[in-house]
């Protein structure tokens with residue numbers, strides 16, 4: 001039997017007979033003449049036929065044999081890879097029939113509300129506009145991997161079931177672990193730090209779990225955390241330099257490999273200045289106060305409105321859509337964060353904000369065993385829950401630090417998506433674990449934030 005080829009190869013086969021397989025995207029029935037767009041993992045191509053195609057329905061999985069021919073000049077579509085050819089179908093076989101669709105998958109813009117897209121996820125993910133989101137995400141993840149590998153980081157895998165909360169006690173999922181309690185890791189933080197003692201530079205792609213008790217457009221309860229950690233640093237600014245290098249590499253990769261997908265969303269990678277600007281958190285709050293008269297100068301963190309305002313400022317002042325905010329207050333950061341020796345009320349830590357939202361968090365860590373032990377107690381944790389982690393600091397842990405970014409968050413921000421759920425194949429939130437867990441009752445509306 002003739003071997004199947006991928007659709008992207010079809011333009012090279014003019015005058016030849018080919019066998020291809022894929023899904024019916026759209027059917028246009030003109031009576032005697034029927035046109036079908038068929039899609040596989042590589043491209044889409046137009047089929048022409050008569051009765052042989054008339055029974056096909058959108059999303060049927062089919063296999064056909066046909067002759068590749070040049071399209072009449074008036075029918076050429078320069079916008080697609082296979083736009084100069086079509087296949088005249090001689091044999092057609094339905095491999096699996098599709099039911100009637102719950103919404104029109106043929107519309108280019110997919111004008112369907114998000115809850116419907118999520119209720120029919122296995123179908124909606126096949127739409128080219130939705131698929132484009134995950135191609136972009138894959139490129140972001142590949143970019144993260146490639147640049148860190150180039151810089152001598154080793155990829156590690158960490159467990160999801162953990163003995164203790166690391167990023168704050170409240171937002172943690174408890175799991176029944178035989179006759180004990182365990183938790184789902186809020187971050188691979190502990191493990192990446194331990195592994196600095198082994199490989200010096202490590203990174204991981206870890207599922208992170210946060211029991212976020214509210215419904216927002218930027219939080220998931222399970223997200224993909226792209227984490228890195230490096231030893232033998234002299235200052236936390238080295239970590240920011242690594243973040244900047246990684247971000248630039250990812251943007252460059254997106255522009256060269258994903259121009260088509262960015263175009264579908266009318267998106268561009270964020271504009272950057274020669275160097276990403278930096279401000280201390282208190283400086284940022286002062287600027288926000290001067291610009292808006294909103295006085296959050298005593299607050300321990302930036303409010304969502306503040307993040308938006310300081311991003312507007314960064315564009316106006318520096319021509320940069322990204323900005324680092326450094327020196328968050330010690331008491332508001334996790335116990336492992338390194339206090340600034342010059343001003344221990346504040347930490348050697350940073351967030352990278354972009355287009356009004358946080359993208360990355362990072363900083364230097366406390367690598368002194370005694371100081372870490374003291375902080376674990378002061379932050380209200382039990383040292384015995386951190387035994388294995390603490391052990392690493394008894395045996396020569398160099399000065400170190402690292403950072404993490406949420407894959408869905410970055411995808412959302414680059415493509416200008418309104419809701420982070422759009423950037424997750426199968427999003428988890430308070431109301432959905434594939435199925436809708438409940439329908440919002442009026443009294444729960446107070447949990448709805450932006």
Ligand code: AMO
Pocket residue numbers: 167186187189210212218219220221222223225227228358359360361362363402403404405406407408409410420
């Ligand atoms: P943090 O808690 O700030 O830091 O998280 C790091 C990054 O992860 C993303 N993120 C989320 N994305 C989707 N849904 C959520 N609920 C969610 N929470 C966080 C954001 C955020 O910037 N251990 C530290 C990192 C470090 O210091 O290395 C940490 O987890 O993009």
